[in-house]
Amino acid sequence: MIDDDYDAPSTGESAARPAAITAADVADASRLVSFSLQPKLLPARDTEYAELIRRYRDDPSFARLADAVATGLGLIVLEVSSRAGMAVAAAEDSVFAVRMGDYSRRAASESTDRFLHGLAHLAVAALAFPRPEDLADDGYLGRITVNGVDAFVRQACRRLEQQADLSGDNTDPSSDAPGLEAAWRVYARRSATGATKDARRLAGSTIGIVGKAVSFLVDSGFLQKTSDDSGGTYRTTARYQLQVRDMAGSAAMAELLALGVVPVSDGSATLLPPDESDDLVTDAGLPFHSV
Amino acid sequence: MTTTEAARTAPGPAADEGLARRLRALACTAPLHDLDSRKANLAGEYAVYGMAEVALAAIDLVTLHMDFDTGADRDQVLARLLPRVAAQAPEREWREHERVAKWVLESLINVGSVDRGFRAVYGTFGSDGSYIRRDYDFKLIEEVPGPDGGVYLRTTDEAVNVLVGALDTDVTSAQIAAEVKLEVLIRRGRLADAQLAAEQARYRTVQYSELLRRALEATRRNVRAVDWMETVPDLIAEALEHIADRYRHENAILTNIRKARDEAEDAEHKRRAAELVDIVKDCIRRHTQLQTRLLEAGPLFRAEQDRQAFAAPSSRSGLDLYGQLLAPVLPLPLEQASAVTTAFFRKGIGLRTPNAVRLTDLVDVLLTPPVEREHLGAELPEPDLISTPDDSRFSDEQLETALGLLDLPADAPRRLSGLLAEARRTDPDLPYLVALLAVHAASPGVGTAYRQGEERLLFAVDDGTRLDDEEFGGADLIVGSALLDAVGMAADRSEAS
Numbered sequence: 176m177i178d179d180d181y182d183a184p185s186t187g188e189s190a191a192r193p194a195a196i197t198a199a200d201v202a203d204a205s206r207l208v209s210f211s212l213q214p215k216l217l218p219a220r221d222t223e224y225a226e227l228i229r230r231y232r233d234d235p236s237f238a239r240l241a242d243a244v245a246t247g248l249g250l251i252v253l254e255v256s257s258r259a260g261m262a263v264a265a266a267e268d269s270v271f272a273v274r275m276g277d278y279s280r281r282a283a284s285e286s287t288d289r290f291l292h293g294l295a296h297l298a299v300a301a302l303a304f305p306r307p308e309d310l311a312d313d314g315y316l317g318r319i320t321v322n323g324v325d326a327f328v329r330q331a332c333r334r335l336e337q338q339a340d341l342s343g344d345n346t347d348p349s350s351d352a353p354g355l356e357a358a359w360r361v362y363a364r365r366s367a368t369g370a371t372k373d374a375r376r377l378a379g380s381t382i383g384i385v386g387k388a389v390s391f392l393v394d395s396g397f398l399q400k401t402s403d404d405s406g407g408t409y410r411t412t413a414r415y416q417l418q419v420r421d422m423a424g425s426a427a428m429a430e431l432l433a434l435g436v437v438p439v440s441d442g443s444a445t446l447l448p449p450d451e452s453d454d455l456v457t458d459a460g461l462p463f464h465s466v
Numbered sequence: 467m468t469t470t471e472a473a474r475t476a477p478g479p480a481a482d483e484g485l486a487r488r489l490r491a492l493a494c495t496a497p498l499h500d501l502d503s504r505k506a507n508l509a510g511e512y513a514v515y516g517m518a519e520v521a522l523a524a525i526d527l528v529t530l531h532m533d534f535d536t537g538a539d540r541d542q543v544l545a546r547l548l549p550r551v552a553a554q555a556p557e558r559e560w561r562e563h564e565r566v567a568k569w570v571l572e573s574l575i576n577v578g579s580v581d582r583g584f585r586a587v588y589g590t591f592g593s594d595g596s597y598i599r600r601d602y603d604f605k606l607i608e609e610v611p612g613p614d615g616g617v618y619l620r621t622t623d624e625a626v627n628v629l630v631g632a633l634d635t636d637v638t639s640a641q642i643a644a645e646v647k648l649e650v651l652i653r654r655g656r657l658a659d660a661q662l663a664a665e666q667a668r669y670r671t672v673q674y675s676e677l678l679r680r681a682l683e684a685t686r687r688n689v690r691a692v693d694w695m696e697t698v699p700d701l702i703a704e705a706l707e708h709i710a711d712r713y714r715h716e717n718a719i720l721t722n723i724r725k726a727r728d729e730a731e732d733a734e735h736k737r738r739a740a741e742l743v744d745i746v747k748d749c750i751r752r753h754t755q756l757q758t759r760l761l762e763a764g765p766l767f768r769a770e771q772d773r774q775a776f777a778a779p780s781s782r783s784g785l786d787l788y789g790q791l792l793a794p795v796l797p798l799p800l801e802q803a804s805a806v807t808t809a810f811f812r813k814g815i816g817l818r819t820p821n822a823v824r825l826t827d828l829v830d831v832l833l834t835p836p837v838e839r840e841h842l843g844a845e846l847p848e849p850d851l852i853s854t855p856d857d858s859r860f861s862d863e864q865l866e867t868a869l870g871l872l873d874l875p876a877d878a879p880r881r882l883s884g885l886l887a888e889a890r891r892t893d894p895d896l897p898y899l900v901a902l903l904a905v906h907a908a909s910p911g912v913g914t915a916y917r918q919g920e921e922r923l924l925f926a927v928d929d930g931t932r933l934d935d936e937e938f939g940g941a942d943l944i945v946g947s948a949l950l951d952a953v954g955m956a957a958d959r960s961e962a963s
Contacts, residue, residue, distance in 0.1 A: 212819050250817075264817065271817035275808065278815070290800055293807025296814055297795070301787040311784035322611055328792075335797055347486075347600035350587050356601075358803035359796040364603045366582035367610055369575070370540060370617045379580045382611060395816025406611065414816075423814030424785045430809040434802050436794050 196240060203227060204241040208248065211261035212271070214396025214414060218260050231255050253421050258313075259413035264422050278391070281379070286354070287361050291381065294362065295388040297427065298328045300419045303398075303411045310420050313413070319398075321389055321406030325367055325382045332359040382406060486590050490602050493586030494624045497606060498522065501573055512566065514555045520570045523550050528607055529621045530748075537610050537618030544568060545953050564953070574607045575619075582609065675756045698767075702760050709757045713750065720746050860899050867892060868899045872907075872924060872945065879946025882926070886935055901938050904945050919956055922947045 207227040210216060218225040231238045232255065241261070245252050249269030253262040265271035275292070276283035282292045302324050303317030304310040336359070339346040348356035362381060369377035376383040389409055392398045397415035402408045501517035527546050531538035544567050551563040575582055583605040592598055606625040612618045720743065727739035785791075791810070795803045860868075871889060874880060882904050889896040907926035915923045926943040933942040 212817070214816060264813070267812075269817070270820050272812070273815050273818050275811065277818075278811075286800065286804060290804040290807055293804065293811040294795070297787070297792055297807050297810045300810070300814060301792045304784075304787055307784040307786045309784075310787065325611075331793070331796055347602050350599040350601050354801035355799045357796075358798050358800050360603070361800055362796075364581050364583060366575075366605070366608060368617050369577070369582055369609045380582070380609075391815065395818075397816055403615075406615065418814055418816065419787070420784065423810045424787060424791070426813040427791055427806050427810035428785065430806045431791065431794060434798070434805070436798070 195236070200237060200240060201244070203230070204237060204244050207231060207241045207261055208244045208250070208263075211245070211250070211252075211263045215394075216260065216396075218257050224260065225257065228255060228257055228260065231261070251422075253414075253417045256413075259417060262414045262417050264418060279387070288379075290358060290361060291365065291384050292388065294328070294358070295324070295381075295385045296392075296423075298324050299385065299388055299392065300415075300423065302327055303415065304419065310416065310424070313416070315416065317411040317416075318401075318408065319389070319411075320404065320408045321382060321386050323405055324385045324389075325406075328362055328381070329367065332363040335359045336363060486588065486600075489588040490586070490604075493584075493588070493602055494604060494606070496586060497574065497576070497584055501570060504573075508569070510562070514558075515551065515566050516554060517566075517570055520547065520551055520554075520567065521574055523547060524567075524571055524574060525606065525621055525625050528619045529626060532618070532620050536612045537620035540571070540617070540619055541956065543619060544571060545956070547571070548953065571607070575609060576605075675752060698763075702763055706757065706760055709753050709760070712753055716746050716750050716753070720750070860895070864893060864896055864899055868896060868903060871896075871900060872903055874924075874945065874947050876922065876947050876949045879944050881931075882941075882943040882945055883933055883935060885945060886938065897937060904943050907945060908943060910948075915950060919952050920950060921952045922949055 206223075210221070210224045210227065216224060218228045231241055238255070241255075242252055245261075245263055249266045249271065250263040251266055253259075253264055255261045265273070275289060279288065279292055281288045283289070299319055302319045304315070305317075309315045309317065335357070339357075346357070348360060365379070365381050365384075366377075368380050368382045371377050376386050378384075378387070386406065389398060389407060392415065393400060393409070395414075397412055397418060398409040399412060400407060400409050498518045498521050501521055505512045505515065505517050524543065524547055527543045528538045531542065544564070547567040547570075548560070548563055551567050552560065555563070576584055581603070583603055586602045586604075587599055588602060589597055589599045604624045605622045607619050607621055609617050610620050723739050723742045723746065727736055727743060791806070795806050798806070868889065871885060882901070885900055885904065886897045889900045903924075904926050907924045908928065910923050910925045912923065924945070924947050926945045928941040928943055931942040933940050
């Protein structure tokens with residue numbers, strides 16, 4: 176192994192060796208990281224990017240150098256491959272991290288809006304990867320529609336409402352403790368859509384909130400728009416799968432476990448798979464079926 | 467001891483349950499009362515309008531126009547609401563009527579609030595005797611996305627209940643009761659009451675199909691959660707039986723009213739009976755629609771069953787986003803659920819590269835003149851135009867004068883002879899043009915005006931008077947302008963398309 180000679184590129188020892196790392200190598204490694212910060216760019220579309228990806232995979236010392244640059248910038252490398260490019264995520268305190276307040280001003284001040292925006296992202300991911308194996312399978316491409324995501328969450332809320340009705344208790348929330356209101360009520364209460372003066376989507380409606388989440392994910396290079404049907408139809412990218420699988424899913428799971436809620440799974444899907452013939456589900460372009 | 471006695475004087479939870487239900491029902495009517503008290507705050511004098519009446523009419527219209535799949539079209543509802551508003555204050559201008567109708571509809575949606583709904587606060591006693599204030603959230607008219615991407619209106623269950631005034635009633639039995647009443651009323655010849663009962667029957671029908679729509683929608687999304695062994699087949703069988711029954715019933719009623727319509731001698735009775743025929747026909751149409759959906763339910767279930775049950779089993783496993791995250795989060799209290807979704811949001815949203823601006827760049831950018839827009843394409847060659855000689859019979863000025871002459875107020879038509887004489891005074895050539903325009907107006911372009919949504923139309927009528935003129939012969943036409951209902955036409959057009 177050639178790279179056994181230089182263990183840590185940042186140490187003075189390796190820098191002393193003339194053949195080890197040159198300024199040009201650092202420039203190339205940084206160039207690769209700068210490509211990773213353009214999430215919509217794919218190696219297949221850019222020869223220089225593709226060449227750097229190849230070099231990362233073939234040359235371990237270069238790989239370590241690029242990793243070090245990324246870490247120094249506050250980035251976490253998720254995967255480097257020709258399908259996803261160099262997929263990076265922002266570390267918690269990185270300058271590249273997106274804060275809720277930058278995302279939506281209302282979400283920063285209103286606890287209900289903060290929840291709705293977060294839930295929209297979770298629901299988009301849940302419908303994009305309905306089965307556990309979809310998230311694990313690298314070749315899987317998910318498809319979602321904006322209206323479908325909203326209809327799906329609404330139906331889940333309606334079922335909870337029916338259960339609450341069946342148990343016969345008065346489930347109207349107490350006025351004095353808004354934080355104790357059940358989360359589904361907040362979603363069910365918010366209007367799905369609304370007419371506006373300028374024919375745009377009503378930003379505060381649930382379809383507006385899901386629409387915002389989806390268009391933000393498009394800008395992050397996580398989704399690609401395929402058509403305008405059903406409020407916008409999108410398919411997922413490899414990067415989104417990595418982000419949900421390695422970052423978001425586990426973070427949310429850890430939070431849920433910390434609350435003492437332990438969801439049990441036997442590894443099988445609780446959402447049923449999409450169908451090949453689209454004519455079965457005509458409403459809302461909703462391809463999945465929850466149990 | 468005193469504490470237990472005090473607790474005993476407070477009503478128990480069981481008594482409170484009924485009270486809470488009535489309080490909620492009462493709350494649903496509050497937005498309607500509120501309209502009449504808020505109208506004083508509007509800029510302008512709106513006291514003459516009965517806002518609650520307009521609101522109930524609006525809820526009626528939305529309920530009747532929403533069908534199985536979509537809701538009611540907002541513009542149509544507004545257009546149909548206008549005659550009632552106009553009747554309340556006929557001397558006001560139509561723009562104000564439009565404003566009132568729009569205000570009422572938007573208030574029913576509660577456009578200003580972020581949820582677009584209403585909230586009422588009421589209190590109940592808990593089982594331990596403690597008094598808890600609770601929030602009751604409800605909507606009267608909700609906005610739903612249509613298949614074409616537009617926004618449609620639907621009335622909620624609460625609104626239908628407020629409207630019909632029957633809270634917590636069994637839909638099926640209520641409908642039977644209403645129709646028995648209808649038959650009796652028709653036999654006794656009391657058509658006014660019969661119409662009321664028929665309209666109520668129609669509301670029931672709509673309510674019934676709304677319930678079924680929801681059940682079927684859930685079935686389509688979700689096979690295993692719905693009990694296809696007993697509950698759903700029972701429901702469908704029941705509904706089909708119900709429809710068959712209603713169908714027989716309503717056809718019988720239809721025959722009865724038709725007889726009443728044809729035999730009635732009083733014009734008012736005749737008109738009522740004719741309206742009743744329309745209502746019952748609409749009921750039958752709705753039943754047919756419902757029946758079609760019911761027949762589709764079985765095949766739909768089998769197809770869903772096929773594709774869901776025989777899906778290939780998974781080989782690998784990963785995180786189950788729905789079962790392990792989304793589903794457990796929804797029932798949690800807001801505060802806890804928010805912690806989970808925020809964690810997902812922060813890690814799942816991706817990254818943004820911050821903008822770093824240098825002042826010198828900024829100055830350069832701001833001072834750079836805008837770039838010519840190149841997407842306009844190559845410059846077009848200047849076309850070589852030859853001006854054609856103007857051989858028009860009449861000049862533009864003459865046409866303008868003639869049109870000015872014919873711009874008659876809607877309530878004051880004129881004789882052609884008078885117009886010709888007036889035209890002759892300004893220009894000896896002008897009468898020919900006026901006569902030409904008047905003859906054209908004898909067959910006005912109604913279809914074109916309808917399509918283009920014009921507000922007025924010139925027309926001419928021959929009432930048999932001969933034209934006594936030195937240059938022209940024929941009939942002395944009455945020329946006038948007709949005002950057209952542009953809003954109503956627009957609504958009709960969108961309905962037809």
